[in-house]
Amino acid sequence: MPENNPVRLAVAGAGPIGQRHLQAIAAEPSCRAVAVVDPAPVGKEVADEWNLPHFADLEAMLDEVAPEGVIVATPNSLHVSQSLACVKRGIPVLVEKPIADTLDGALALADAS
Template sequence: MRWGVVGFGWVARDYMAPGIAAAGGTLVAIADPSPMAQASAMSGGILAYDTAEAMLADAALDCLYVATPNNLHADPVRAAVAAGVPVLCEKPIAATLDDAEAIGSAVAGHLYGTAF
């Protein structure tokens, strides 16, 4: 399974990336505006993008893991849904009830999970 990650901070880098590999998957791309996060990914042969939209348009992904700060979950989740890519989003689903309801509506009928 080819994974993409949005938000390549310590949780994604130190826990999710090794977990993907341990489960037999491959982390092929990340989206993070941080030059340090991009350099870290590229040093491991992983494609790096500034935005989820750019990554979803360019990288052939089987699944997307969203590990951005909680208040930034909605946009990459919606982008993945629009691209037809299943989503695993870090907990909590959102920082506000309005965002949580918007994400819930966006993922209706789409393969989605919240990571715990």
């Protein structure tokens, strides 16, 4: 991917893992962070640090920003629902492990993909 047309990535989850993903995106010229999603106060703080738009809700971010990919680094219990929201819109998703907190959730995500 040329540097003049970087892949636009959003990060869901502003905890330590999400912040590491933001650092990795910043270090890669072929990518650009475009939003942070986290309903906790840290989400706004992290978004402000990176000069990115902040959203408390993933669906709202998907509607407004339309990223080309989403990194899901939220609590495990949210992985499936947030990943499905992206997959249903045709947006590629990188999900932190575990991909799901139940077998049924993992199967649902695999089926949707």
